[in-house]
Amino acid sequence: MRKRLIDGIHEVGETVLAIYRRDFEVETKSDESPLTEADMASHHALVELLETLTPDVPILSEESGEIPYATRRSWARYWLIDPLDGTKEFIKKSGEFTLNVALIESGVPTFGVVHAPVVGEAGTTWFGQLGEGAWKQQGDEAPRAIQVRRLPDPEQAVWKVVGSRSHGAAEFEAFCSYLPANERVSMGSSLKLCLVAEGKADLYPRLAPTCEWDTAAAQAVVTAAGGQVLDVETLEPLRCNQQNSVLNPFFIVCGQRDERWETALRDSL
Numbered sequence: 001m002r003k004r005l006i007d008g009i010h011e012v013g014e015t016v017l018a019i020y021r022r023d024f025e026v027e028t029k030s031d032e033s034p035l036t037e038a039d040m041a042s043h044h045a046l047v048e049l050l051e052t053l054t055p056d057v058p059i060l061s062e063e064s065g066e067i068p069y070a071t072r073r074s075w076a077r078y079w080l081i082d083p084l085d086g087t088k089e090f091i092k093k094s095g096e097f098t099l100n101v102a103l104i105e106s107g108v109p110t111f112g113v114v115h116a117p118v119v120g121e122a123g124t125t126w127f128g129q130l131g132e133g134a135w136k137q138q139g140d141e142a143p144r145a146i147q148v149r150r151l152p153d154p155e156q157a158v159w160k161v162v163g164s165r166s167h168g169a170a171e172f173e174a175f176c177s178y179l180p181a182n183e184r185v186s187m188g189s190s191l192k193l194c195l196v197a198e199g200k201a202d203l204y205p206r207l208a209p210t211c212e213w214d215t216a217a218a219q220a221v222v223t224a225a226g227g228q229v230l231d232v233e234t235l236e237p238l239r240c241n242q243q244n245s246v247l248n249p250f251f252i253v254c255g256q257r258d259e260r261w262e263t264a265l266r267d268s269l
Helices: 002-020 037-053 087-092 169-179 192-195 212-224 259-268
Strands: 026-028 034-035 059-061 077-085 098-105 110-117 124-129 135-137 144-147 159-164 182-187 201-208 228-231 252-254
Touching: 002 037, 002 110, 002 124, 034 037, 034 087, 034 159, 037 077, 037 212, 059 182, 077 087, 087 182, 098 212, 098 252, 110 192, 110 212, 124 212, 135 212, 159 252, 169 182, 169 201, 169 259, 182 192, 192 201, 192 252, 212 228, 212 252, 228 259, 252 259
Parallel strands: 059 077, 159 182, 159 201
Antiparallel strands: 026 034, 077 098, 098 110, 110 124, 124 135, 135 144, 201 252, 228 252
């Protein structure tokens, strides 16, 4: 089923890519966020794919109609999708957008696929299964296993800290100022978490609002690769579907906990 799902997501990515390469209209949703034809095309195609593969598993999408928590709280297992994460980057044609699909079980993202149609020559996909590992696939090449890296000795190599192109710049810079020698990397969408998962970045502090569908798929990849996605206040793993709101707390993505960045986080907040 996993291969059929990933192949299906790749096909949806081709539909999104066709829209990306031509002119398209941009609407504004009630929360002032942008919406494109690609968001809805991806939403409908992903929902159809998941309903075909797992007809008994409920689905929550960013572009779904609102589903009350009174209904959602009874879901022990469900799909959580962001049909187009990084819509602003899609509109700017930076290429830094993804399709995110996560399986949530008892509040935990246990399986996730993050597909970036424009990254690499033929698109790039990251996927991970809790307890089995995480992989990166470029185009039609065979997937290769990935894992987070150990924090380097800052006297030997700078830490790589990834941040958002659009949100929380002041808070991000304040956090970085308390760290040992570090290099900042800016990127859009859930690609930031994937950089930590494959060992190309050490930390990703998210000190601005996100929703569960923005992060769940990549969180599954990070944890399957040996890393963690932690609430900055409690340093406990993020969980989904625990309350009426789908907003995440501020969080940090890391390969492992370390007193140096934990102290920097406390001092900068």
